[in-house]
Amino acid sequence: MGSIGNVTPQAMHFAEPLRLESGAQLADYTLMYETYGTLNAARSNAVLVCHALNASHHVAGTYAGDPKSTGWWDNMVGPGKALDTNRFFVIGVNNLGSCFGSTGPMHVNPATGNPYGAAFPLVTVEDWVAAQARLADRLGIEQFAAVMGGSLGGMQALAWSIMFPTRLRHCMVIASTPKLSAQNIAFNDVARQAILTDPDYHGGDFYEHGVVPKNGLKVARMVGHITYLSNDDMAEKFGRKLRNAAESNEYAFDFGVDFEIESYLRYQGDKFSEYFDANTYLLITKALDYFDPARGFNGDLTKALAATSAQFMVVSFTTDWRFSPERSREIVEALVSNRRRVTYAEIDAPHGHDAFLLEDARYMNVIRAYYERIGAELEAA
């Protein structure tokens, strides 16, 4: 059981326009993607892995010459891993509007010759799924063995099950929610306000000013980061430890760094602001806010999920207060009301929302067992 080793991203260009939920249209676009493993002759072993806010198509493996470039779900995806690339053909796609190669705000708007900036149309989870489906068409995948994702990725999996019921046999929704709460939206809006009011944002056209709204992005990331961690885990890892504890263990009495937790979050915020695009952050938080498949059904999630025909695996984590187990149970209950086959696991893990990305034996075993079932079905077919 090891890493899949070196992998290579690929680009697929789509010349056909994509009509978006907002009514806007992308004249053409490119999707970056990676694949691991081999598509079988029946084309029945493909698994689509959908990414969350700040991740990408680079799910597993590393890039040649850059041993630190490990994919974001490398602990989950690889030869002999829970999602076994010896058995499955795994696809990661960078979503439209993201900043890792797929068409997004930093790319040239063919209509103006300048970068889109804030003029890049807002995209929804459903728009992403529509674009992913076109990629699947091109790759000759009529039906996925599974579509899987955590957090915002789980929303995409859920949207797949509604929009293309017959194109996936299994839908795996991890650490997700059928819709954001007011509190979730509030945190997203704090992040957006921090970016939008940073003078270096320049109304989204910061590229041509040769700057990035680093301060805004940093604050946005810091507040987001807090919601990814559990209160208990933060208490255990950081507590009230002072950064200078080894030297003086005294308060600094200024606005620099006193506590380890400040140092950690600022550092992570700084790092994030160096690689992540501000316009992408804005539009992805809106995609999160907007996701609500029950919206067209007067808030009735059971009705929204009536169109599905996949089998489901839903996973939540006990200390996740961003998308708590209660939110996963709403999905499970709506599925059960529709008499769908659904496996639900509530993992007792200390790491809050981030748990879906972390190594945890029970979690990995649950996913592994589920994929063994999918694999057995494959072989029986």
Added chain:
Amino acid sequence: MGSIGNVTPQAMHFAEPLRLESGAQLADYTLMYETYGTLNAARSNAVLVCHALNASHHVAGTYAGDPKSTGWWDNMVGPGKALDTNRFFVIGVNNLGSCFGSTGPMHVNPATGNPYGAAFPLVTVEDWVAAQARLADRLGIEQFAAVMGGSLGGMQALAWSIMFPTRLRHCMVIASTPKLSAQNIAFNDVARQAILTDPDYHGGDFYEHGVVPKNGLKVARMVGHITYLSNDDMAEKFGRKLRNAAESNEYAFDFGVDFEIESYLRYQGDKFSEYFDANTYLLITKALDYFDPARGFNGDLTKALAATSAQFMVVSFTTDWRFSPERSREIVEALVSNRRRVTYAEIDAPHGHDAFLLEDARYMNVIRAYYERIGAELEAA
């Protein structure tokens, strides 16, 4: 049972220097305060009410000609109210470094002739208590019937009980904590980063630039505000309601306002940024972060509270996730270990941390009953 009516703030100047915990010193300073009710002949019926982050000495009543200027705890303090001004002599003091009249960052630094700005020394909860004690000296109050506060105000009450054990008979600690958690500190630091990186902050010297760091203050207040409300209460009041629901009920597909919760928080943030001082916000969040009476006792709160001799009332609210009931119970347990007399009430209220400021029959009855006991002791004395 009504409002106390028109009240008048007073200023008391202190020419004696105040040595602060940081080692810095204020050469002289002024405290704004208000009093309600009448000090009895025995000078035994005084109650000090300590304020939290954004409040002031204006605890109850209104200012003449400004009927909207109701004090922040007017529902608690007044004739016939839970803290009955017919019986008690109530004092509210604006803390040092705040922005409602007591000496603070916007006042002139006698050493430079310019406003202090970020050069105003960081003050601690203990510094505030030391300054309050001097005010009590001047008012001829040797011993308070009670010192009472909510949130950061509760920290001051707790500090009183440790620093001046014989100067209060009752200590009332509401919706508070013996120290901030890593998560609490993290949220405070997000707020500080938003202010510090706002270009209009000008390193704290924005006064002389004729601007205020409104955007930073707005973001700071928004993130703070989220932590004051409970998740459930936010869900009930705002949920996913769209602001334009009456007209179109469609998403806007831009970065303006879609949801009511965004509109509410931005509005509150804007309002806050118009009246609150940015340097004050910074220094008060540091006072919160620094409070930790057990720090000098190797983290042992029981030892920290061994010096106390008051009787205690501790109150928490079930849906308060900023300073949860668990944090209040830590105080109660440490007091019980010291064999202090302590009354603890955990109020089942939906409004999160803000509950301590809101009308709630059970809450008010508990406080009223406790003051009746204090009043009975007064009469028996």
